[in-house]
Amino acid sequence: MIGVPELPEVEALARFLTERAVGRVVARVDVAAISVLKTYDPPVTSLGGLEVTGATRRGKFLDLDVSGLHLVIHLARAGWLRWKESQPAVPPRPGGKNPLALRLHLDDGSGFDLTEAGTKKGLAVYVVRTPEEVPGIARLGPEPLAPEFTADVLAGILQSAGRAQIKGVLRDQSVVAGIGNAYSDEVLHVARLSPFKPASGLTSEEVLRLHTAIEETLEDAVRRSVGLAAGDLKAEKKVGLRVHGRTGEPCPVCGDTVAEVSFADRSLQYCPTCQTGGQKLADRRLSKLLR
Numbered sequence: 121m122i123g124v125p126e127l128p129e130v131e132a133l134a135r136f137l138t139e140r141a142v143g144r145v146v147a148r149v150d151v152a153a154i155s156v157l158k159t160y161d162p163p164v165t166s167l168g169g170l171e172v173t174g175a176t177r178r179g180k181f182l183d184l185d186v187s188g189l190h191l192v193i194h195l196a197r198a199g200w201l202r203w204k205e206s207q208p209a210v211p212p213r214p215g216g217k218n219p220l221a222l223r224l225h226l227d228d229g230s231g232f233d234l235t236e237a238g239t240k241k242g243l244a245v246y247v248v249r250t251p252e253e254v255p256g257i258a259r260l261g262p263e264p265l266a267p268e269f270t271a272d273v274l275a276g277i278l279q280s281a282g283r284a285q286i287k288g289v290l291r292d293q294s295v296v297a298g299i300g301n302a303y304s305d306e307v308l309h310v311a312r313l314s315p316f317k318p319a320s321g322l323t324s325e326e327v328l329r330l331h332t333a334i335e336e337t338l339e340d341a342v343r344r345s346v347g348l349a350a351g352d353l354k355a356e357k358k359v360g361l362r363v364h365g366r367t368g369e370p371c372p373v374c375g376d377t378v379a380e381v382s383f384a385d386r387s388l389q390y391c392p393t394c395q396t397g398g399q400k401l402a403d404r405r406l407s408k409l410l411r
């Protein structure tokens with residue numbers, strides 16, 4: 121399960137759109153699944169005729185600046201962006217099993233589709249005047265790759281989180297922006313920390329290790345993702361993961377078997393030798409992570 125696109129994949133999408141879409145004019149937006157549209161003022165049709173002036177990432181949100189209006193996209197678990205060199209002129213037929221949710225046409229005939237597979241709908245699109253009007257953006261914590269995100273800042277965050285388990289703290293978007301279920305597993309594996317360790321219980325040496333692991337893991341994933349076509353990002357994410365989604369496979373560091381703890385709707389993976397002193401973690405502790 122590769123799950124929600126996180127910081128590296130969304131960063132790569134933003135840079136991809138910077139190259140392909142910035143400087144072009146929005147010709148038309150087709151909404152095939154009205155439920156993905158979370159705002160109505162300004163209307164999505166107001167983007168038509170305006171130039172795309174920027175494409176950036178905020179946490180796991182993609183922010184397309186369209187001459188001062190913002191098309192903000194949150195892809196969620198089954199949502200994806202597909203770039204098309206040539207968009208069909210005929211409007212899409214809404215409803216049915218069609219995964220197409222929204223189609224954006226640019227003035228040269230290219231554009232992108234937002235799609236969402238399956239029944240768990242989480243894909244969200246907002247048209248706003250400032251990105252902070254999107255509640256999920258307004259409450260974002262600091263960006264982990266920003267220069268201001270020092271080990272001291274991380275130490276403060278962990279102290280404020282108290283006894284909350286480190287896994288849940290890392291994927292809480294209001295604490296640190298952009299890290300989700302997959303990269304929190306990866307970061308904790310690199311830092312050799314148990315996912316259930318209380319945040320405020322880390323020694324200063326462990327905080328430093330965690331800080332380095334966050335930066336190295338995310339920078340490495342960004343490096344591998346940027347420059348790839350949108351369609352290749354999910355496969356690249358999967359290749360780069362060392363423990364997440366690799367239950368039963370050997371740990372690339374020590375060779376122990378990667379173990380799993382299951383939740384109702386997700387799972388986490390870890391290496392017992394590298395992270396928990398060889399101990400297997402029990403599933404019953406998991407309710408505390410679902411916050």
Ligand SMILES: [Zn+2]
Pocket residue numbers: 371372373374375376391392393394395
């Ligand atoms: Zn290991």
